[in-house]
Amino acid sequence: MTGTRLYWRLVGISIRSQMQYKVSFILQSLGQMIVTGGEFLGIWALFDRFGTLQEWAFHEIAVLYGLANVAFSVADALTNGFDSAGYLIRKGEFDRVMVRPRSTVLLLLGYEFTVRRIGRFLQGAAILSYGLVVSSESGAPLGLVGTAATLLWAIVGAVALFVGIRIIQACVSFKTVQSIEVMNVFTYGGVYASGYPFTIYVRWFRMLFTYGVPLAAVTYYPALLLMGRLDPGGAVRWIGWVSPIAGVAFLMVSLVIWRFALRWYSSTGT
Amino acid sequence: MALIEVDSICKRYVRRARTTGRGAALRGLFVREKVVTDALSDVSFTIEAGELVGYIGPNGAGKSTTVKLLAGILTPDSGTCRINGLVPWEERREHVARIGVVFGQRTQLWWDLPVIESFDLLADIYRLDRTHYETTRDRLIDRLSIGPFLEQPVRQLSLGQRMRADLAASLLHRPRILFLDEPTIGLDAPGKLAIRDFVRTINAEEGVTVILTTHDMDDIEALSSRLMIINSGRIVADGAPSILTDELARNREVVVDVTPAHGGEARPPEGTLAAALERSRTRWSLEGGRFRFDVDPTVLSVPELIRLVGEQYTMRDISIETAPIEEVVRRIYARTDGGANAPTASS
Incomplete structure (x- = not known):
């Protein structure tokens, strides 16, 4: 069986076993929807009081926020195996992965497809749709097909980026054997930061999320195209069509780091 | 090789x-x-x-x-x-x-899946040929009597059933x-x-x-x-x-119940028996008519010992035991210990 088919098989099994606990699934999905929805309600309250943020309108914030949350919820659902790496190592479950004649990345991706992340996904998708509709009413230039293609490409880049962060997080937990909260700065923190235009942040922060962990490349720049705006920082207009590649590149780098981390794991045997 | x-x-x-x-x-x-x-x-x-x-x-x-x-x-x-x-x-x-690996402490199977589906999934993971796999699987199911709980999720199995299912799972790819x-x-x-x-x-x-x-x-x-x-x-x-x-636990424990030849309490060994015990440095005890000998058979053979006992006493019962393997292993651990794993029991 090829890797892709095995992956879908594992995902199918994971979904079925989560559906054995339906009440828990529904409550957790709803819970996540309410928590992330509450977060956006806070943003709405601010805009309701102050009108705009620098010269960004509420619907533009909605595009940024929605894009980041949709992408992160997908990545979050895909990478529970990496997120739980510390736990798996402590429990000795990771050895189980190592005695299978398959790629460890494939097996960890297949470890669980976390369906309850649909709470954040639906919430993010609703806000993203709202933002896109208002943007198009106020004259966004891409048209339906252009918007869809740009959006999809941005989501691919952003998902790749978040998956990459999770893989690096798992690499670090080989050493610490604890799940490390510090990486949440880049996942949960990154999603939250992407909810606002990067121009509002101080320089070092922008640099970190542009060149270190290229979050701006997968959310902010493509979002500018979607809302039909130019970057107040002066970046060329088409940058948003190119920049999501940075997310894919980040994922590639994280996979290389994973290989080294595996070697390290087997030579130290934490 | x-x-x-x-x-x-x-x-x-x-x-x-x-x-x-x-x-x-x-x-x-x-x-x-x-x-x-x-x-x-x-x-x-x-x-x-x-x-x-x-x-x-x-x-x-x-x-x-x-x-x-x-x-x-x-x-x-x-x-x-x-x-x-x-x-x-x-x-x-x-x-x-x-290779096949079974860790007794944790299962290789999928907790929420029926046993049979875990097997099928392993067949995919190991890229097994369908017909070969089915033949092997059915034979393992038969030999390990897995049939009755084949459709049950692993989390509902008893430990013994789970272990049998795990063994089968480790052998599907032959x-x-x-x-x-x-x-x-x-x-x-x-x-x-x-x-x-x-x-x-x-x-x-x-x-x-x-x-x-x-x-x-x-x-x-x-x-x-x-x-x-x-x-x-x-x-x-x-x-x-x-x-x-x-090599490490040659000694036999020989227990003999005796009746004294002339009635009354059994008296301690005398003559040839006493000399043989002395010469072979055999430890012994006598209590209420029951002898216990800790004898090294390369120095004093068990038949010889029993013959000598028979000369002096009337024997009612005999039992001969080898030191149990636990005891041997415990002695080896104690003798070879690096200090970190000192055994808790003492001899």
Whole structure:
């Protein structure tokens, strides 16, 4: 069986076993929807009081926020195996992965497809749709097909980026054997930061999320195209069509780091 | 060439220690002390195809580390190992496709899946040919009597059922080598017997090489043709279980119930018996008409001892026992201990 088919098989099994606990699934999905929805309600309250943020309108914030949350919820659902790496190592479950004649990345991706992340996904998708509709009413230039293609490409880049962060997080937990909260700065923190235009942040922060962990490349720049705006920082207009590649590149780098981390794991045997 | 060749493997764990005392938490941020444990020191052995090897040692002796190395999970610091001509940790995927591993403490199966679906999934993971797989699977189901709970999710199985399902799962891809890490742990007596019976069968009939770690000496006595004992990271004994007993625990305990020849209390040995006991330095005791001799048969043979007792007393009953293997192993642990794993029992 090829890797892709095995992956879908594992995902199918994971979904079925989560559906054995339906009440828990529904409550957790709803819970996540309410928590992330509450977060956006806070943003709405601010805009309701102050009108705009620098010269960004509420619907533009909605595009940024929605894009980041949709992408992160997908990545979050895909990478529970990496997120739980510390736990798996402590429990000795990771050895189980190592005695299978398959790629460890494939097996960890297949470890669980976390369906309850649909709470954040639906919430993010609703806000993203709202933002896109208002943007198009106020004259966004891409048209339906252009918007869809740009959006999809941005989501691919952003998902790749978040998956990459999770893989690096798992690499670090080989050493610490604890799940490390510090990486949440880049996942949960990154999603939250992407909810606002990067121009509002101080320089070092922008640099970190542009060149270190290229979050701006997968959310902010493509979002500018979607809302039909130019970057107040002066970046060329088409940058948003190119920049999501940075997310894919980040994922590639994280996979290389994973290989080294595996070697390290087997030579130290934490 | 032997199936498994392990040559002078060393494995050392370095752990960062937490310091204690005043200001330790703060100091720990900057200076951390290293604690080095030699998990394996210069371990060498070879195992031929078809052997059934019992691998024992106290907790922390290096058993699991050895199994993890052989299974390709760990890399040693030095030394070499070839299994089927492959270096396990360098060609992990090729290697693990040819071995079966069962960790008694944790299942290899999917907790929420029916047993049969775990098997099917493993067939996909190992890329098994459908018809071959089905033949193998059905035979394993039959031999391990898995049929009655084939459709139940693994989480609902008893430990004995789960262990049988795990054994079957480890053999679906027809490995020539099987590593069993404490396969009978926590099982009841019938459960243990079923596992032993099956392991013996696949070794004898199908020639699967089995390496079995255990704390249960009954497993060893029932199964192994060869026993390797590890303590403090070194192999301290390697041979047939009977040779170990012969060499390390030759003494027999001979218990004889006697009636004094002339009535009354049995008197202590005299004459030839007393002389023989003295000469062979046999320890003995006599209490309420019951003799206990701790005799080394290479110095004073058991028939000779009994003949001498018979000259002086009327014997009512005789029993002869060999020191149990637990006792032998405990003595070996105590004698070879590096200090870290001092046995709690004392002789």
